[in-house]
Amino acid sequence: MALVTFTPLGFYCAQADLYIDPLRKVSKALVTHAHSDHARPGMQHYLCHTQSVNILKLRLGQRISVQSMAYGESVWMNGVEITLFPAGHVPGSAQVRLIYKGEVWVISGDYKTVGDGLTPAFEAVRCHHFVTESTFGLPIFQWRDQQTVFDDINAWWRENASAGKPSVLLGYSLGKAQRILKYLDRSVGAVVCHGAIAASNIALQESGFDFGEWKDASGGLASLQDRGIRTEESLIVCPPNALRSSWISPLGRYSLANCSGWMAVSKSGDWGGVDRGFVLSDHADWPQLLEAVLATGAEHVHVTHGFSEVLSRYLRETHQLNADVVEKGMLEMQGE
Amino acid sequence: MKSMNQSDRLNRPVWCDAFLDEGGNLIFPIKVSVNTMKGWILERTGISAWLFIECQRFAGSLNExxxxxMGTSTGGITAMVLQHGFERWDTWTDSERKEWFLFLLSAMEVEERRLLMSLLSGRSNATLISKYGLGKISSVRDLKETTSITVNAILLYVRPIDRMNTQYELTFGLYKEEGYTSCLRAMLGEDGMGGWLQGLDDEPVLLDWITDNLGERIGPIRSVTVSEVFELQCDGVELSKRHKAGFKAESVRVLKWLRNAENAIAPLTAGNQSMVTSLEWVRDFLPKPQDSGQTG
Structure with a gap:
């Protein structure tokens, strides 16, 4: 029997009785990163990276039982050696390496191989079985250098500020928002964060991440004027669901942009009402996926959520690897 | 008949937004067949056909x-394309368009460029045809001459596709020795998505006319009153010994319903061919097959 099996609850290591990113309530859960499709509430015990602890408690409650470990540190469970390696996806994200009787598995969670200057860079780990994501597993997805994207964002912001129009930038509250914050040009105006992002920011700052100065708008946008912040010149970072609430309404007319990998394709459906799309993703694009898979030297590749059929067929045909698709329905497909 | 619809779709010309001719001048718009475009992309990008189909399905359009x-396979998308995307072609200035096409051209081989130029500028009816089908290595390409013709043909038989009489396969005949020989077939009726298969203005009227004029039943086929003449266009016309009519045609399209019955039946009585094209004319028009031994 294989060391790791694919069950309806998630990836399961029977020898260690450990689930990795489980979907339902289990006793022991290893969480690769704190995004809601990987870290779910209700587990008896959590195991995660040190820098994920604060954000995990923020999202799942302060009273959860959580044990943390650093990158490269090993934990032994019934003969299985468990080690975390940086995945480069979001702050605190990790790949998991499981070794038992010489058999090596790496479950990568979500990852990107190009460093963003905020999270520790991806590290390729040699293994026999590699579990990879395929969110952007099509050749049409090829990211540009992130600095050129941030130059575009800053130029767009400057343009709006000179026209006296507030700029609203959509980004997920964990990872994407902090990556944007780090590279914004503060000379244009103030950077304002939605309450959900502000909470993540505080939790991450406690974990030792630094992404520059920002203003908290959890008290409402109307209160900004009292604090002397000119909204016309400011850039407001908020998660996509904030647009559907009354939180945004004091702003009046504003320019809206989205920061996502899906912005590469004009018809991908995420465009609803957005003036400008910036192609920036925390996931690996097509060349990065291939690079990561080949760098591990794995003979067996298991492809999960996204374009898993496409990527696994490509790996089989072009690189002669034993690539298969992890059963559909086991892991739900999520956007970012 | 088995893959008529499919070949119709693949050989249907698409509008290429623009291209540069050999002198560097912009010429647009231009018609290129979907197959030509796809074959060219597959060769340029070096990905397999199934992978391209997946990409196109997700991107939603061939252009995108x-x-x-194309941008990525040659070392990084230009900022212009990524920012605006191909869909925003209309908003580009002429110099931006020219830059984009120069970039595209620079990615092509010399021989390929020459071939595509001759295709796009309409100097020859050549079509790029892969020797191998989808899914195989398609690096060897064959240049094959094809011909398009426009004829007037008379409606002989119909075959109902569904019981609701919303779709028919029509069989048209050409004039031959004081009679009509069935030669060309085309689909007619609702396409099931709220549109019409041929896109004629009077297509609903024609459907009603067929329903009223059904005649003898020959297996699944019904004969209709021999009176209505249509202007048809077809591509890929070649002489062929396999076909009863002596030639084959692909992607037959109904351009117009010539509603003039008196003239239509004239050839039979008066011996002239004022409306219906004769089979002899089509055979004479087509180029004779060369003795290269390659044509099947």
């Missing part, structure tokens, strides 16, 4: 898949 793939 082309822009995203």
């Amino acid at each position: 898949a082309l822009a995203l793939l």
Whole structure:
């Protein structure tokens, strides 16, 4: 029997009785990163990276039982050696390496191989079985250098500020928002964060991440004027669901942009009402996926959520690897 | 008949937004067949056909898949394409368009460029045809001459596709020795998505006319009153010994319903061919097959 099996609850290591990113309530859960499709509430015990602890408690409650470990540190469970390696996806994200009787598995969670200057860079780990994501597993997805994207964002912001129009930038509250914050040009105006992002920011700052100065708008946008912040010149970072609430309404007319990998394709459906799309993703694009898979030297590749059929067929045909698709329905497909 | 619809779709010309001729001048718009465009992309990007189909399915359009793939395979998308995308072609200035096409051209081989130029500028009816089908290595390409013709043909038989009489396969005949020989077939009726298969203005009227004029039943086929003449266009016309009519045609399209019955039946009585094209004319028009031994 294989060391790791694919069950309806998630990836399961029977020898260690450990689930990795489980979907339902289990006793022991290893969480690769704190995004809601990987870290779910209700587990008896959590195991995660040190820098994920604060954000995990923020999202799942302060009273959860959580044990943390650093990158490269090993934990032994019934003969299985468990080690975390940086995945480069979001702050605190990790790949998991499981070794038992010489058999090596790496479950990568979500990852990107190009460093963003905020999270520790991806590290390729040699293994026999590699579990990879395929969110952007099509050749049409090829990211540009992130600095050129941030130059575009800053130029767009400057343009709006000179026209006296507030700029609203959509980004997920964990990872994407902090990556944007780090590279914004503060000379244009103030950077304002939605309450959900502000909470993540505080939790991450406690974990030792630094992404520059920002203003908290959890008290409402109307209160900004009292604090002397000119909204016309400011850039407001908020998660996509904030647009559907009354939180945004004091702003009046504003320019809206989205920061996502899906912005590469004009018809991908995420465009609803957005003036400008910036192609920036925390996931690996097509060349990065291939690079990561080949760098591990794995003979067996298991492809999960996204374009898993496409990527696994490509790996089989072009690189002669034993690539298969992890059963559909086991892991739900999520956007970012 | 088995893959008539499919070949119809693949050989249907698409509008290429623009291209540069050999002198560097912009010429647009131009018609290129979907197959030509796809074959060209597959060769340029070096990905297999199934992978391209997946990309196109997700991107939603041929243009966008082309822009995203072509940009990346040659070392990085230009900022212009990524920012605006191929769909925003209309908003580009002439110099931006020219830059984009120069970039595209620079990615092509010399021989390929010459071939595509001759295709696009309409100097020859040549079509790029892969020797191998989808899914195989398609690096060897064959240049094959094809011909398009426009004829007037008379409606002989119909075959109902569904019991609701919303779709028919029509069989048209050409004039031959004081009679009509069935030669060309085309689909007619509702396409099931709220549109019409041929896109004629009077297509609903024609459907009603067929229902009223059904005649003898010959297996699944019904004969209709021999009186209505249509202007048809077809591509890929070649002489063929396999076909009863002596030639084959692909992607037959109904251009117009010539509603003039008196003239239509004239050839039979008066011996002239004022309306219906004769089979002899088509055979004479087509180029004779060369003795290269390659044609099947």
